[in-house]
Amino acid sequence: MKPLHTLLPLSLAMTFIASAKPQSAFHNPLYQGEDPWVIRHENSYYMCSSGPSEPTAVYVSKSPTLTERGEKVKVWEDGDNYRRVFAPELHFIQGKWYIYFCADVRSEGWKHMAVVLQANTDNPLDGFTNRGVLFTGDEHGNAQANDITVVTYKDQLYAFWGSLADKIVEGAVMAPMDSPTRITAHRKEIGLHAEGPRAILRNGKLIMTGAEGGFASKDYRLSALIYSPDAGPIDDKKSWKPLGTLLKTTDDVWGPSRASFTTSPDGKENWVMYHSKIFNADDNGMRAINIKKFTFKEDDTPDFGTAASPTSLLENPSGDPGMGELYEAEDWQLSGDAAKASTNKNFTGTGYVDGFSKKGAKATFTADVPAAGVYRVILRYANGVKVEGEQQSFPKIYPPAQSTLSLYVNGAKIKRTQFHRTTNWDVWMFQGENLQLKAGKNEIAWQNDEGDVGQVTLDSAAVAKSSTPIHGLTGSYYNNRDLTDQKLTRLDPEISFNWGNGSPDPLIENDTFSVRWEGFITPLYSETYTFHSKSDNGRRLWIDKQPVIDKWLDDYDQTYTGTIKLEAGKKYPITFEYYEDGGGANTRLEWSSESQPREVIPSGRLEPAAK
Template sequence: APMRDPYTISGPRVLLSTPSYDWERVGWAVNEGPEVLHRNGKTFVVYSASGGTTPDYALGLLTNTTGNLLDPKAWTKSPVPVFSQYKGPEGGVYTPGHNGFFRSPDGTEDWIVYHGKEKPEHTWGGRLARAQRFTWGADDAPIFGHPVPSGVPLAVPSGEGGARAITGPGKGTGLQARYFGKKDLTDPKVTRLDPSINFHWKFDAPASSLPTDGFSARWRGQVQPRYSETYTFHTYADDGVRVWVDGKLLIDDWADHPAAANRGAIALQAGRRYDIRIDYFDNLRDARLLLAWSSPRQPFEVIPRSQLYPPAAAAPARRPAPANTKPAARPKPKVSRR
């Protein structure tokens, strides 16, 4: 509704969203708790959907790109939740919702705060306040990833007093990405540099030249750890994904399935660059992929651009020495003197 001031409505209310998808109707039909984000002239409303006691309570997203906030037709609803229950090797988070947002003290990071439970019980009890960092997509939409389970270390917001510095930032620019029109990594369509791998394409395609279903991608380059210790690489993918680091296959989940978590570990040395390759395919409907890492001193995070590099340039081929076209000199005859 239009407002004369922050406290007074000055016109009729406009209905923007009702529970229209199945995932908004689990337990009971709910759209509630809207929170607003703005970025580059676009407005986003993040809301909670489904029954608040169910494990399926989740966050939905409305997007407005016209600036006409009172026109219901100017809003687009995501066909899938943008933040929902998670179950992985590290544990589970259920009922994530009723969110809010804040910036880190130094203004460089965006964070989401929400409630979630560790068990999939259909009760109000057990919900705990949680917070984690989120990023933005190329379309300016927020990308929340998945709820991070309790016990997984996270870096505190940047600039917070007493924060432990993450040492050894690199100077990377991202990984080389090739996108294919078919899900078997054939029919190349797009080559570009992706600064990190944290995508939620939903029912869309990564580029206009790609189909919305049945595409695939391959990222290649190098990754540079900050510490000398065993690193765990994490993926959250819908659908299939494989990850190689230093020539070793750490994650092999080449199958069609809803979003699923996988991980694999390898010992790495600080500052050294290791070859990395990630293959991915989407079959139908929702499409997403996240690549993160963690170690004893490295808090769980999406691997940042600073630690990812395009493939190392091949050393230039050495030119063979020019052939000697001159005839070989004849040995001089020996002259004996008496």
């Protein structure tokens, strides 16, 4: 069936081709996010984060450049047993990948505890298995924890974390680890009265940074202690000496803190990744990710200088390939009300593109790539819309709404691109998309279509070969319950939706709609898999063209299962169909096997069908 809402490509002979140049400099902030964690491993940067706004999942992304995180891939989720999954960290220890975080845990009476995951393979995008709650207590028993990190110092692995609403200890504590998944020693205080402890190692010195001050306040800042071996053992807080404040609020950067540390690709420079508040308002928790170069003083303590202003143009890290070939938006082909502008500040080139508040506004550029494949297209945008109640202290609307434009590749509508709020129209951030491009010239366009919000300005786009494939399934959405009256096609990372009494998209009615997801699924194990589907209402599943689940029924919130034997590493075609009759709308598709814990099938194991 032909997808609706597509545009015919313009004749390449008539298309205006914007010139490109390598991206080599950037402004902060980079993108929306909080509690950033980055690690460099084998020529790539890996970032780790949680989400969504009530986080139950952990994501890992891979990128050749520190200036952009790459596609976020969900590597673990268990929303039934873990809530408020905060500040995950990815570590490579003794030849294996581990993720550490703290969360509210059902088995612990919903107390906030430290948890460790272990990677399923040597690729951290292949998913993780839960290794359980860590012991973070003392002779009184296990205790709550906040923001756990680990570090190897003088051949011993240590864990550091924040105590949480604890009557026995105050501030950050630590303990040696028996292994990456086991702590048996009792916790000891180190005297850091801050959350989010994270380590810097420098010439045999151990420095522990932390986020001090109210987390949603202007006073949120980065401070640190340094371990002094001559003063006593590492678990004696008298052996830790304060270094004071390392990063603090400026006129245009509020609450810079929660840092992690890495190097430039060539190892010649030290870089810090930290978050700051998007809106200059106390008790407003929206944050964005920043990076900046830092140095060390003669005594090997860090010197971070001043938090990088959104007006400061910074050079890429030394040896960093950057985001790719840069196409300035003011040179693109514009139609509708889209037009070049230069009123707002901090744009690159000679201007930017405005006018997307009206339907039909469209901006198109042509990317010329050497070979067919998956490319990362990174758009620099601003969304400075101000809505009463969103950006104030103690916001009445949280999180802020997003703007949207429809993304087209070679005339085919791919998805709606969502744009988070920026501080104002003079502050820009990045939004990346993984796109399948053909060899040669490709037309890439953003347009305000029916159902789009618009309200965004575009500054530039960068194009480079992606570090990861496209993950997820191709979803075709219909306005009838019998898979007719198709309204849109889009890429969905996984099948786990709860639309409540709403719908998947403004083009779809709230009731009597249906969806068909298509693509490929690749298991990790050669075993018999059980597929679980809970939906409101009907669902059907085929794998390798074999029916696995067929419950095209009006019942709701029932879970049906089916089994099929699969081979590890083999790519199987998968089709999942769903319809909504009336009232609430939700559907999810999970799998399990002898080796595979039951989970929503993660995006990393799914590949979309070609369209």
